[in-house]
Amino acid sequence: MEPTTTRSVISTRGLTKHYGTIPALSDLTLDVRQGEVFGFLGPNGAGKSTMIRTLLGFLHPTAGSATVLGMDMVGDSVEIRRLTGYLPGGIALYDSMTGAQVLDYLARLQGRTAYRRDELVERLQMPQADLRRRVRDYSRGMRQKIGVIQALQHDPELAILDEPTEGLDPLMQQAFYGILADLRAEGRTIFFSSHILSEVERVCDRVAIIRHGNLMAVHEVRELLARRRRKVSIQWRGAAPDATTIPGLADVVVDGDRLFATLHGDVSEFVRAVASPSLRDLTIEPASLEEAFLEYYAEDAVAPAGPSTAAEDEELA
């Protein structure tokens, strides 16, 4: 697996987009490095699609600037799109064409050979018979497969995928994750917008959290998970000991011989502290990105992450 480099494939500086007086993106400063899978997280209406559409030239920024693959987002938009693969959220296709005709047509418009099509067709289990059917007869999942194939068939340097697994069954989701892993191993960069936290947790190297058009945080996924609070449940033989002697516990609730709490910080220190012959049962729930995510969305008055957060993130790397 090729390591990610520090070269930015997407770099935004103070990117702002207003619809009239309504802010959709506010002063967004962000760097996506070459060779990483970057998750862009946020609920519907947070500004994920606005960000993507601005990067691809569908929307004109109100303020700020951005480069994609080292090129200016506004002035070099056509060249950027030549080297980029894009899967729109809830993709619409030409219903009167067959799947194969759609892929051929979009490849011709792209002006690049569809090197990867056969491989993608095989991995996403899209039989030739299905490719010969008209798109209007396709199920939601089949349309999504065509969407994935059209975005990646020309082997783009950067793939921008908006909710890519929407409509795919679990088996196809696994196949898709495998494709992403291979692309990453080949040094391709993937910008991945989603609100499905489990898949972001699974496939992304770093994640940005966006809320009301503001960048709340940018973190390494593993760092984020390491910081998360875990739910713990401990049962003793006899009465529970004084919880204040156990490091990292908060929100402690004691119920007879059971103790429920949240755990911060190092798990090994905690395990050492509770290990004793009187310990009957110990449950530590795995840290979930969902917990982290909800934390960012739980508080209304959280200050957005500015450029300093992006800089801080560089340190994390």
Next chain:
Amino acid sequence: MSWPLFARTLAWQRTRWIIVSLALFGWGILIPVFYSAFSDVIRDLANSGAFPEELLSFGSGSLFSLPGAVTLGTQHPLAIAMLAVFAVGATSTAIAGERQRGTLEVLLARPLSRTSVYVSITLGLLLVIGVVLAALIAGFVTGAALQGVLDELPVEHLPMVFLNGFLLWGGIATFGLAASVTFDRAGPAIGLTLAYLILNYFFEILGSLWQEAEWTQEYSLFHHFNSTEILAGSVEPVDLLICGLAFVIPIIYALVVFPRRDLAAPA
């Protein structure tokens, strides 16, 4: 200019293109047939004074002469409806329809500037309009030959009839495309273009039927496409200028507006 998009625009219209071309060709053949069959009757009616001459004409056309019949053929509601299939229907849905369906997003994710998208679609649709208009004129010539009245049709002026007709219908088409780049949904674009066509047509017909309202014809593009005068060898440069402006101004508008529009995610 994107050749794949140009080719796709032509292919998208293929079936309608063939049907409408054949229908207009057939209509063109019928006009000299009507002229041969009814011109004497119409002339007698006019001479008898039983009907005012205005009521025996339609727009700028009539059955008093073959060139007049050709004008009638181009201004008849049947011909208007057939040409509007492309000049209104296809143009106004060309971009707004893609936007409404969500396929414009897939298209614009390719390395195409919006100017290139607009130019490719516009050239494709103008070519279609040129072909169906040529089919209509070919029908006039064929019908005149079949009726043995070809000597009454000055064919050397037909290229100018085609040019003037192309500027008129091209002007309605470019208006439709301008509406199409303006709206996110096809409905308003179709409505606006249809209203533009109907208003122009109404002014022309109203002025031809009612002398008091003759002045309204000056404001109709249809009045500036008079095959009778062109076939008589008298081309009015101002007619070409007005139709030419109606052709070019929407193109300039679209080239300015479309690249500057924000295309938010489809609802």
